[in-house]
Amino acid sequence: MDAHIDRRVMPRTIFSPVPISNSLRQHLGNRITSIRQWRGLIEEYHKWLPVSEKTPIITLGEGATPLIPADHISEIIGRDIKVYLKFDGLNPTGSFKDRGMTIAISKAKERGAKTVICASTGNTSASAAAYARRAGIKVFILIPDGYVSQAKLAQALVYGAEVITIKGNFDKALDIVQAAAKTYPVTLVNSLNPYRLQGQKTAAFEVIDVLEKLPDFLCIPVGNAGNISAYWMGFSEYRKAYHGQKLPHMMGFQASLSAPLVFESTVEKPSTLATAIQIGRPVNRDKAVKVKQDSRGIFAMITDAEIIQAYKLLGNTEGVFCEPASAISVAGLLKHRYEVPNGSTVVCVLTGNGLKDPDCAIQNNCAIFHKKLDPDIKEIVNVLGF
């Protein structure tokens, strides 16, 4: 290593020169050490996944998303608590859903499925459409009219899905696709499909692979409650190798007006600007409740205003642009920081890319914006303050 690694800005990672293949070695002599590139979730973690040599691998190179040290947020919290952001918005379609979808679609393809279907608040539909179309499979998508951001709708369309908007919310859309998949030859790829959570658990593997240990706390947005269950499964399975290490406390956050797990009852008309978690009847409710108990974690609700505060903080100080629903994990951590002991390692999951909802950024930011100046050097320099 020539370069000095500043531990304040770089995670401590497993560093080792990577052995290179024989064919490459013949080319190279011993002049360079080639850098091994990521091959997508299924190839990397196949030992931990329900795939066999018969499974065709439908991949877009998902996974291996950055675990970004959040120094400014760590500093706000203080007490030697170290905060990391697992930025899953850098997956191929911009959200963590790709982790589950690479497996769900690969397994659907393996079994000869010709058509898949899902209900979605936007991220699932984008992911399902991309992977299904890549596999040459037809894909139907049901979304609640008016509650999916334009950018997410754009994704489903550009990937060539057959998109149906319904007058009703996500929970209603999920009822319909479940009923359809029960009766007709169409494979459901919502998180009721068990392969989805199998794929999503790999995010926990990656966290451990970077930290070289389990985190003490995981902060995560909770909508349909699949991802919190998947992380827990991932931590539980992968730590078997780390005997003696204890599992993290799972902190699941919901928006105040869309918090069925906090209130322990269905919310008929969930409402939040964090549309990705605007779900009143989480299908993975029972799993998530057990995760909370087993991990001695919490469910808590966060207001939209608190979400936006964290969202702006992430952009302006960490250089990370996530969707509003993702910012709830940081907002939740900030609100519940006193439940975190000194010196803890905390991972906040950022589930989706901010570009999924640019309007929110236009309306909520810390920028200074000068509009339509004349292209005159003197005038501009004046604005620059020189």
Add this chain to the structure above:
Amino acid sequence: MDAHIDRRVMPRTIFSPVPISNSLRQHLGNRITSIRQWRGLIEEYHKWLPVSEKTPIITLGEGATPLIPADHISEIIGRDIKVYLKFDGLNPTGSFKDRGMTIAISKAKERGAKTVICASTGNTSASAAAYARRAGIKVFILIPDGYVSQAKLAQALVYGAEVITIKGNFDKALDIVQAAAKTYPVTLVNSLNPYRLQGQKTAAFEVIDVLEKLPDFLCIPVGNAGNISAYWMGFSEYRKAYHGQKLPHMMGFQASLSAPLVFESTVEKPSTLATAIQIGRPVNRDKAVKVKQDSRGIFAMITDAEIIQAYKLLGNTEGVFCEPASAISVAGLLKHRYEVPNGSTVVCVLTGNGLKDPDCAIQNNCAIFHKKLDPDIKEIVNVLGF
């Protein structure tokens, strides 16, 4: 390997179990092989970059973007030509600009810069803002009013830049920031800053690291002509280890009404829906002309209609959503396919994420869209065609 790797959907990559650190080995015994995670460009390729142990590393985990096999496009072209997509839209701010910015900002920080400035069609400004704010540096951005997508503007704002829109095009904006940086204490981070291209050359390294060889052709969008020059630098430097292997032919594509390199003269009023390459006076013109000559490559122009055709094809068959400017590399390859010999390996660079311009996807797609249906299972099943 338990899982069968279908070579039609997976790149041939360097596969080898990765040695693990001693501390981790103590934890693990020999039970699992930990997967090494990517540590960002500067740490991975520091030997090839102008950094020293004094350089603070400002990183968001950029680089290691997927090289996606484009089977459907390969099939259209035929003759055993193998096409890959280097999807640099999966960088932290959604474009290849992050490769250059991690170094430009790290070096600016090293020299104690308090303020940076750039002109931009949108991607540079997003990247500059994110890295500068992460480094605690103030950032000024000049953009041509009305010619930057809302999503890119949203990025600059959410990252907390000071944004100035001017009545004039990109070329004019660049003139102004150059003049300002010459006279005042503000560091220019446009691609005139030599660290930018140093960082961008790493994309060529990654291509070689995945393919285990040099490609025969590289197809790339050309706006300000920095990236084509950076790839050439990367191929030239990295292949020193691959003695005997020849460098790729570089195929640079410009939009028909914004093609100064094709016409060999400045375009006063460049116009194209591919706003990221809407540049009439490329600042890296001379470098790019030399690359074309040295690589026995071509510059060619592509109509907006051809760009959109490739854009839709990428979404609907490959499951890849890029911005319109990126699709020009595939559009160009399709148009000039007969200049590519049988059996060639071709890499098309996709410089930006499609979410940077969702309106384009709403307007241009192959989807079927049913709007505002009643949430009635019978009606929906009828639409599904069962």
